[in-house]
């Protein structure tokens with residue numbers, strides 16, 4: 001696969017996140033247009049509601065693009081997803097006959113505000129990065145007991161909050177919570193002092209299952225509509241006090257950010273890669289018939305208030321031990337109903353090297369090894385005014401499948417009570 005040529009010339013570069021090969025799905029508005037579905041192409045957004053109204057694309061008897069979410073398209077199913085992508089490639093390809101009709105339906109990305117691309121039905125977060133789980137386990141339990149005994153057999157997860165999943169660019173208020181220092185006898189209540197990010201991918205479930213009905217990993221892979229970059233903001237001090245015995249609660253519930261463009265499975269197809277060799281054979285329901293991870297280059301950046309942006313770490317989604325398809329198959333294995341618009345966080349993505357760690361907790365080793373920034377200041381965790389940005393792309397031959405950015409600025413905690 002090489003760069004596909006479009007008549008939208010800004011899409012025909014090796015550097016753009018959004019060549020014709022990509023065509024990710026988002027929701028945008030402008031000063032004159034209400035929020036609606038759009039497709040990114042180069043530095044433009046194709047107004048899908050207008051395209052549909054002009055009769056240039058028809059996916060269903062009812063309009064599906066004049067709403068601020070892609071859930072209606074998801075529910076049409078994989079055949080419709082394929083039809084949609086083929087239609088878009090035909091309409092935006094270099095030889096498209098209808099260019100004159102479509103060109104007026106393009107909106108410069110610079111003039112648009114991006115919104116959540118879907119209604120998040122429910123949000124589940126996993127813990128599927130072996131290096132991350134080993135690093136965190138080593139810090140909390142020692143190297144010998146770093147991985148819990150179930151970890152190599154089960155994609156471990158917890159049910160998170162859909163209510164606080166927000167789109168990139170949304171400011172994040174530092175959470176308050178119960179804190180207890182190891183040497184304190186009683187807890188106190190106040191602003192989190194160990195605020196962190198978690199670099200993750202988010203898989204978006206596109207089709208639903210019936211309660212009581214499990215799915216195979218192959219069926220689970222078919223059900224996935226696309227992927228986004230996800231930041232599972234984490235309050236480490238709140239987490240340390242609250243997490244036993246039922247896992248994270250308020251430490252994760254205050255915010256989760258996602259990148260604004262849903263990159264489709266079809267766009268990522270050339271970048272499929274296998275999960276690693278297994279120490280123990282997985283149970284049959286978790287075994288994959290083919291490669292279900294993706295080679296996606298991921299970075300973490302920090303920008304202090306009024307300062308310069310710099311990279312803190314760089315890693316790859318191919319480091320995960322479990323794929324989203326395995327996580328989804330496991331999620332449904334008990335008979336748990338899954339719905340279009342469900343969001344599955346991959347778990348923090350860390351590589352083997354220090355420069356590849358996907359959280360500040362790991363990068364600063366629990367605060368013992370603070371990171372020195374270019375301005376000379378240090379960070380163990382996030383300060384008020386810091387903007388944290390996650391970004392990523394799959395690198396093809398002369399083109400890239402970009403995700404855009406997943407960014408958020410930290411605002412001071414609210415004085416409470």
Ligand code: CA
Nearest residue numbers: 125198232347
């Ligand atoms: Ca997480």
